Every structure is written in structure tokens, then in C-alpha cells.
Amino acid sequence: MSVLWRTYLLVTLFFALVTLLGLLLLLRQARDDVQREVQAAEAVVEYLYEAAQRDPASLQSGLTGSLRHVRVQWVSAPFSATGLSSEQWLAQRLFSISSTPRIVQLADGRQLQISVDPTDEIDEVWDSLLQLLLLCLLALLISLLAIRWAVRRGLRVLDELLGGLQQVTQGQLNARLPAHSLPEARQLAGYFNTMATTLQQVQADNGELTQALMALQERERAQLGQALHDDLGQYLSGIRAQACLLQAVAQQPEQLRLTAQHLDANCQRLQEGFRALIRDLYPVVLERLELDAALQLLCANWQTAQRVPCRVLLSRQLPSLPLPIKAHLYRLVQEALTNVAKHAQASEVRVRLHCQGQRLRLFIRDNGCGAQLPQRPGIGLRSIQERARSLGAVLYLSSRPQAGWALCLTLALPEPVT
Structure with a gap:
């Protein structure tokens, strides 16, 4: 599940919880209001019942027809208790309303039924609940649209960042992120571009350093070869020639002495050259000192x-x-x-x-x-x-x-x- 859909789910669950709590609070308040209205209507029913027993003619249809939460019916047949209607059953379940109709027996055989009728109040409660549900649904839709707009905008920046990182991973260090109007995105793009520039500079420096090291290596090899050929090789040739001369002047003491001196000097220079060469290649003194x-x-x-x-x-x-x-x-x-x-x-x-x-x-x-x-x-x-x-x-x-x-x-x- 993507980040956007997880966000949708969490926001929807949050709105559902808030809506449920709002409905419970509204039903609790409506229950108290309906019970107060029903109690007032029962007092009116009791009053009408007593008035009808004294003088049935006093209950005019214009008066009884405009009463709120009270229903007055003229029943021609004898009254018989029937099952509860759906509204009465809902009223008893949700609002704990249970009211028994009052029956007035008239001399002409008709019956007058006076009862509490909380239908109007219950309709008002249902209207309030429906308005709350519609309001929460509208707020949820607006919130989801706003989240989609914000997350899509942020995901666009994230996609650009991932694309840039992929290019950097592939060695394309010239990748850059475009500037955005969002401060956070602009700051992120600035950091990424600075990182890419630094990596590009480091790569260029490493390349230059590698080239310099290779050139240095070639120079050292050339210097080593030149030293071995021109300096050390020359001394070795001189030593060999002087060794041959020693054989030729074996019977001449003075010439033998001079040749031995030259041979010793050449050996000393050869040793010094080798020491200097070894010292340049590796500091042997570190192993001893x-x-x-x-x-x-x-x-x-x-x-x-x-x-x-x-x-x-x-x-x-x-x-x-x-x-x-x-x-x-x-x-x-x-x-x-x-x-x-x-x-x-x-x-x-x-x-x-x-x-x-x-x-x-x-x-x-x-x-x-x-x-x-x-x-x-x-x-x-x-x-x-x-x-x-x-x-x-x-x-x-x-x-x-x-x-x-x-x-x-x-x-x-x-x-x-x-």
C-alpha cells in the first residue's frame, strides 16, 4: 500500500471515529431533549383527558389539531391495542419513551384517544444526525482532496530526488534538482545539488590525482632506470675495468695501489647511490629507529x-x-x-x-x-x-x-x- 492510500485510510478512520463520537453525543443530548418534550406532552395529555371527561365538546378540532407532540383521534369502533409502529419502537429503543394512550368513552358510543406523539421531535433528531453525517462526509472529502494535492506535490519532489539519486548511483554526477516554490523542497534541492557538485569535484580531483600519481610513477621509474643505467651502471663498468687492470698491473705495486684506491672509491660511490635510491624508495631507518x-x-x-x-x-x-x-x-x-x-x-x-x-x-x-x-x-x-x-x-x-x-x-x- 502506497503512502497516499495509507494516509487516506488513517484520515478516514479518524473522521469515522470523530463522526461516531459526535453521533453519540448528539443522541445523548437528543434523548434528554425528547424526554423533556415527552414529559411536557404527557402533562398536556392528562389535562385534555380530564377536560374531555368533563365536557367532550370543549375539545374542538382546531385546538387539538395544532398541539405539538399530542395526538387526539376520534375512534368510532371500540379501541383495541395493536402492535407498535416502527417509529414507536425506535422511540422506545433510542429515547426510552413508553406512553399509554388515554381513552375517553363518550355517551354516543364513540371513543376519544389522546396520546403522546414524539414524531416531530424524532424527525428533528434524524435531521440533525443527517446534517452531521453530511457535514463530516463533506469535510472528509475536502480533507482527502487536500491531502492528495499536498502528498502528490511532495511525492513529485521525492520522485525527482529518487531520480537524481539513481543518476548519481549510475555515475551521472551532473544530475541536478530543479528549484520549487516550497521552502522545504527548495532546501532539499539545494542540499542535493551541493552534494552532487561536491561529488563531481571530488571525482575530478581523484581523476587528477590519479593522473598525477601515474605521471609520478612514470617519472620515478624513469629516474630509477636512469640512476641504474647512468650512475650505478657506470660505476659497475668502472669497477670491472679496474678489476681487469689489476690483473694487468699485478707486478707494478704503485699502479696496483692507485687502481685499488679508484676501485674503493667507485665501490663507495656505488654504495652511496644504492643507499640514496633505497632511501627514496622506502625509509629503512623506520625499521631500526x-x-x-x-x-x-x-x-x-x-x-x-x-x-x-x-x-x-x-x-x-x-x-x-x-x-x-x-x-x-x-x-x-x-x-x-x-x-x-x-x-x-x-x-x-x-x-x-x-x-x-x-x-x-x-x-x-x-x-x-x-x-x-x-x-x-x-x-x-x-x-x-x-x-x-x-x-x-x-x-x-x-x-x-x-x-x-x-x-x-x-x-x-x-x-x-x-
Whole structure:
């Protein structure tokens, strides 16, 4: 059953209950009114009965014919009790009316029957009940029409929303809801359109990030191949040539010594190249050092390479972190320092890592050129944001022109296992 028909059923049941209560209240009031009228009519019947016994001629037809709730009949045949009519039976059932006709025996053999007749009052009650029923029926029809109009209007908005959600589910993120005159529908359409715009922007950002990561991957592969071919391959060729030279100058001590020195230098450069290559591919120091020592080494190497002072402030007692968390934090600091080197034009960088209760706070600030926020983040900042989200941390970035950049990351530490 649809929402509209369920609403129809509930409203109809409500109106039926209200109508039933109204009928019961009206019947209760009508019963009291009819009983009062009947009591007054019985007093009139008693008076007419006594007057007819004294002087039957005093009961003129013009007088008795206009009496309310009293019926006077001239009966030529002897009176005999018959069954109750439908109106009398209904009067007894609903209004507890039971009245016995009074019979006056005249000298000429005729009989005069005087009785209470509440037919007019009962007809008025039936008219009131019928009016109440018609009024409730009309109110029900108007209510159902109003509900149909309102629900149809709301369902139209809901259908548009479901259609838009279906388009979004199918990947059509350009779906938008039209504006409506209803404030609620207009607000709902605004929220949906904002959501679709955000999803479309996120999809575009993800596509751009994917393309950037693929390009970065290709550059890293090209750099790795170039390093292996031009640098490491060259040293290996030199080592091989010097090894052949050693065999040729085995009887020349001085030449042997110089060749051994060149061979040792080439091996050292080859080892340094391999270490730098491995360090770029994976921070092996994290497996041997804690995060504070690894960050100090990272900042020291960055300071030496960039010739920019980098101050590192670390808490004395930092907790021991799992390797994935250490790797994310290490790469995040590395990416932040790379951004400073590429864009900040800074003369000083400060890195601070401290622990407050069960929260670890990382703060990185430079005194470079800065930028006006908000602005669309680049690949580096998006990489930092993704790492913060992977950690479940709260990241805050702030910057102003000529005031540098500030990065603050708050990470909730896992509870220690007892």
C-alpha cells in the first residue's frame, strides 16, 4: 500500500471515529431533549383527558389539531391495542419513551384517544444526525482532496530526488534538482545539488590525482632506470675495468695501489647511490629507529641538501608507534618539507612533535611567501590530506601572504594493550 492510500485510510478512520463520537453525543443530548418534550406532552395529555371527561365538546378540532407532540383521534369502533409502529419502537429503543394512550368513552358510543406523539421531535433528531453525517462526509472529502494535492506535490519532489539519486548511483554526477516554490523542497534541492557538485569535484580531483600519481610513477621509474643505467651502471663498468687492470698491473705495486684506491672509491660511490635510491624508495631507518630519531635524520639531510635551517623540537618521551603509523607520519613530514623546498622560498622551517595525553601533535611551519586561502590544493597538499585521512587524524592548514604556511596534525593514539 502506497503512502497516499495509507494516509487516506488513517484520515478516514479518524473522521469515522470523530463522526461516531459526535453521533453519540448528539443522541445523548437528543434523548434528554425528547424526554423533556415527552414529559411536557404527557402533562398536556392528562389535562385534555380530564377536560374531555368533563365536557367532550370543549375539545374542538382546531385546538387539538395544532398541539405539538399530542395526538387526539376520534375512534368510532371500540379501541383495541395493536402492535407498535416502527417509529414507536425506535422511540422506545433510542429515547426510552413508553406512553399509554388515554381513552375517553363518550355517551354516543364513540371513543376519544389522546396520546403522546414524539414524531416531530424524532424527525428533528434524524435531521440533525443527517446534517452531521453530511457535514463530516463533506469535510472528509475536502480533507482527502487536500491531502492528495499536498502528498502528490511532495511525492513529485521525492520522485525527482529518487531520480537524481539513481543518476548519481549510475555515475551521472551532473544530475541536478530543479528549484520549487516550497521552502522545504527548495532546501532539499539545494542540499542535493551541493552534494552532487561536491561529488563531481571530488571525482575530478581523484581523476587528477590519479593522473598525477601515474605521471609520478612514470617519472620515478624513469629516474630509477636512469640512476641504474647512468650512475650505478657506470660505476659497475668502472669497477670491472679496474678489476681487469689489476690483473694487468699485478707486478707494478704503485699502479696496483692507485687502481685499488679508484676501485674503493667507485665501490663507495656505488654504495652511496644504492643507499640514496633505497632511501627514496622506502625509509629503512623506520625499521631500526623510532620516529623521533628518524625525523631528526630526515630534517638534517633536508637541511644539508636545501641549505635552509630546519629546527626540530621533539618531546622527550614519545610513545612507540606501529610501523604503518610511523611511515605515514614520516612521509607526511617529507612531503611537507618537499613543498617548502619547491614553493615556500623560506629561510627557516620549524618541525615540532609532542605528545599530550593520548594525542600526538605534529606542527610544521615556515616563514616563506605563503598564499591566500582558500585555494585549490596541489598534488603535495592533497597527498598530505590523504595521509592524514588514512591515519584518522585531524589536519589543519593555514597560510597568509608573506606569512608562510602552518600545518597542524592531531592524531589520537591507540590505547595501550594491557
